[in-house]
Amino acid sequence: MPSDPEHPQIIVIGGGAAGFFAAIACAEENPACRVFLLERSSQVLAKVRISGGGRCNVTHACFDAARLVTFYPRGGTALRGPFSRFQPRDTVHWFESRGVPLKTEADGRMFPTTDNSQTIIDCLAERARRAKINITLQSLVETIHRGDPVGDKGYRIRLNSGESLQADRLILATGSNPLGWEWSRSLGHTVEPPIPSLFTFTVKDPRLEGLSGVSVARAAVRIEAMDLDQSGPLLITHWGLSGPAVLKLSAWGARRLHEAGYQARLSVNWLPDKSPAELLRQLKQIRTSQSRKTAPGQNSLGLPSRLWMRLAAAAGIPAGMRWSEVSNEKLAAFAQELQKGTYAMNGKSTFKEEFVTCGGIHLDEVDFRTMESKRCPKLYFAGEILDIDGVTGGFNFQSAWTTGWLAGTSAAAK
DSSP: OOOOOTEEEEEEESSSSHHHHHHHHHHHTTTEEEEEESSSSSSSSSSHHHHHHHOOOOSOOOHHHHHHGGOOBBBBBHHHHHHHHHHHHHHHHHTTTTTTTTEEEEESSSHHHHHHHHHHHHHHHHHHHHTTTTSSSSEEEEEESSSSSTTOOOOOEEEEEEEEEESSSEEEOOOOOOOHHHHHHHHHOOOEEEEEEEEEEEEOOOTTTOOTEEEEEEEEEEEEEEEEEEEEEEEEOSEESHHHHHHHHHHHEEEHHHHHEEHHHHHHHHETTOOOOHOOOOOOOOHHTTTTSSSOOSSSSSHHHHHHHHHHHTTOOOTTTGGOOOHHHHHHHHHHHHHEEEEEEOEEEEOOOOOOOOEEEEEEEETTTTTTTTTSSSSOOOGGGOOOOTTTTTTTHHHHHHHHHHHHHHHHHH
């Protein structure tokens, strides 16, 4: 179809959160645009569907752009400007003004009040329908080239069906699909090597065996050799350690852990809100007040009893030993297990299906005022195709909404 300045044809490749939002933003910003969305799989918004255990963690209740960027191990500086234009407050307003109220949980994560990701999918699908966006599923792009045979400065997209499409403006929102990076390289862009970002730690240790499902509301995990530490809820799984504390640590240490082959020594503080002196004093009080009782017994420090007993045994205080028989050395060893126990990480596991990739389009090659390529005019990027990733808690969706909105509205500019 020949180029029409009054009705530009805009093609979005990628039907995830960023691509879908970009298409809607584009069509709503300039209804004269003819917007096409191409998705290679049989469904759109797959990650939205499974996010948050099927509830969809839409965003995070952090409404200060300067603080918001601190939750992004990569891309925070680049996102400072975009967040001044579209941040979580705008996301909340966008969905609520379209009939989807959100709620905030104690940890700041925001979900639809229905606790059902289908609510978000239905909202986005309805907006796309109203905006007359042409969505094509199982559309496999083979190549992307600048210009057409008669010299137009748009983009020619060839599908594996043999069909060729012409785009006056093109938005790439292909997530962590390697093809998106391959096309970007062919158009002159640099791609930071992609590696996993959010993942759990494989830890095989007798102290944790049989404790799958046991969680601690607040613990601290540290990798001394990498000077990395994070705190938050910690979950013991059948393969090792998970939960927000580990996921945040995996995000900040993604590249270094990858370089180390996911082999590291972890230090776990199960009681980070107590100083070592305070903990030892409390353990001595327990020994005095329960001297005739068998150790370790019930604890008064808030840890799950099975974990408490396992750590006590590791310190040489088996079940059945009386507290009066616990020496100062064993008490000190117990305190060490509670606050400075070391564990060997020997690999990683994907965090459910909500994987996030570190790496992507080099940020210096993108104008973050518009998300337009600095290398290729009329080419825009949105979402995880960029070298941007956040910690768990709704931050990755927020960067998808923000970059998608910017790319869409910029591509729609008359």
